[in-house]
Amino acid sequence: MSKRRVSYYYDPDVGSYSYGVHHAMKPQRMRITHELVQAYDMLPKMHVLRPKRASPEAMTRFHTDEYINFLSRVTPDNARRLTYQGSRFLVGDDNPPFEGVFEFSSISAGGSIAAANRLMEGHSDIAINWAGGLHHAKKREASGFCYINDIVLGILEMLRYVPRVLYIDIDCHHGDGVEEAFWATNRVMTLSLHKFGEFFPGTGLLEDRGRGKGMGYAVNVPLKDGITDESYKSIFEPVFDKILDVFRPSAIVLQCGADSLSGDKLGGLNLTMHGHAHCVQYVRSKNIPMMLLGGGGYTVKNVARAWTYETACALGIERDIDLNLPWNEYFEWFGPRYRLEVLENNLEDLNIKDGSLDEVREKCLRYLSELSP
Ligand SMILES: CN1CC(C(=O)N[C@@H](CCCCCC(O)(O)c2ccon2)c2nc(-c3ccccc3F)c[nH]2)C1
Numbered sequence: 001m002s003k004r005r006v007s008y009y010y011d012p013d014v015g016s017y018s019y020g021v022h023h024a025m026k027p028q029r030m031r032i033t034h035e036l037v038q039a040y041d042m043l044p045k046m047h048v049l050r051p052k053r054a055s056p057e058a059m060t061r062f063h064t065d066e067y068i069n070f071l072s073r074v075t076p077d078n079a080r081r082l083t084y085q086g087s088r089f090l091v092g093d094d095n096p097p098f099e100g101v102f103e104f105s106s107i108s109a110g111g112s113i114a115a116a117n118r119l120m121e122g123h124s125d126i127a128i129n130w131a132g133g134l135h136h137a138k139k140r141e142a143s144g145f146c147y148i149n150d151i152v153l154g155i156l157e158m159l160r161y162v163p164r165v166l167y168i169d170i171d172c173h174h175g176d177g178v179e180e181a182f183w184a185t186n187r188v189m190t191l192s193l194h195k196f197g198e199f200f201p202g203t204g205l206l207e208d209r210g211r212g213k214g215m216g217y218a219v220n221v222p223l224k225d226g227i228t229d230e231s232y233k234s235i236f237e238p239v240f241d242k243i244l245d246v247f248r249p250s251a252i253v254l255q256c257g258a259d260s261l262s263g264d265k266l267g268g269l270n271l272t273m274h275g276h277a278h279c280v281q282y283v284r285s286k287n288i289p290m291m292l293l294g295g296g297g298y299t300v301k302n303v304a305r306a307w308t309y310e311t312a313c314a315l316g317i318e319r320d321i322d323l324n325l326p327w328n329e330y331f332e333w334f335g336p337r338y339r340l341e342v343l344e345n346n347l348e349d350l351n352i353k354d355g356s357l358d359e360v361r362e363k364c365l366r367y368l369s370e371l372s373p
């Protein structure tokens with residue numbers, strides 16, 4: 001694995017925010033990942049940077065002034081009034097007005113914006129922000145645990161330097177906020193693989209391809225429960241290769257949502273740590289400036305395992321690291337085997353059973369062939 005210059009963005013405050021004890025999203029994931037990355041002695045191998053928090057002005061590069069003004073002022077106490085009784089900005093119990101929600105969002109967005117600049121100014125080949133990847137956030141409201149769309153803000157920053165950016169989303173949910181933001185442009189291609197059918201957010205049909213000049217520049221790969229490493233690879237690689245052929249991106253943003261791992265609390269797919277990380281390895285092998293972001297992931301110990309291993313993949317040292325976990329502050333979380341692994345379960349791969357995977361692959365490749373390189 002040839003070497004790459006890696007920058008790693010982390011703010012030690014990020015793990016202290018809480019969505020609430022009953023909520024599926026645990027910001028502590030970023031802190032546990034950082035402890036494990038540190039325990040594996042990876043920090044000295046990277047540029048470790050604490051990102052400047054994104055300002056309200058920076059956020060309004062994508063979001064509306066009204067929404068940012070709201071988010072910078074909302075607290076648990078004034079939320080009912082400021083959201084017009086829960087009808088605007090924060091709808092449903094997915095997006096609680098938790099203490100520090102604006103600071104948390106500014107740390108996440110600050111990391112992705114800084115990562116974009118670091119890559120585009122040529123100081124690094126790969127830039128990592130595990131606090132980023134919040135792909136559901138919309139222009140004027142929060143959605144799916146996401147309040148500020150750090151991904152859109154990072155890509156907008158990249159578009160100041162390069163003509164074309166490819167966005168790839170391996171979170172088990174559809175990357176709807178990013179797709180929507182770039183729906184009508186051919187300067188950003190969005191590729192999302194996601195569980196589809198009776199599943200949040202319900203968008204991301206194979207036939208949804210974009211609008212106007214953006215027609216064909218949104219690629220959606222709908223999946224069913226139980227997809228394995230082998231099945232996932234058999235659609236990820238050919239579709240990604242075809243995209244490189246016809247789109248020739250100058251930079252790539254890879255959202256590494258870890259809820260596509262087997263055993264995830266919300267997921268339902270069946271990727272092992274190696275299957276999930278293969279996407280990072282495969283994209284990295286193309287030697288195009290790459291931003292790695294976090295995202296979903298609700299079996300917290302496995303999120304930390306996957307993002308730690310993927311940090312090693314970014315460095316090109318995954319072959320050398322000991323799969324017996326080193327002592328770390330959260331060691332007892334990783335029992336009973338205390339291993340750097342996420343194993344597959346015996347879920348049936350419904351994508352193979354009915355031949356739908358082959359059909360989805362063929363249609364995606366045919367759609368992409370219609371784009372003139
Ligand atoms: C009215 N409809 C019902 C609502 C709904 O089904 N929301 C999804 C939201 C799932 C969000 C997934 C977020 C993500 O993993 O994609 C992510 C998060 C950050 O980056 N990516 C959902 N919420 C939960 C949930 C919410 C609170 C507590 C426990 C839960 F399981 C599960 N699934 C909407």
Ligand SMILES: [Ca+2]
Nearest residue numbers: 169171173193
């Ligand atoms: Ca996805």
Ligand SMILES: [Zn+2]
Nearest residue numbers: 171173259296
């Ligand atoms: Zn998700």
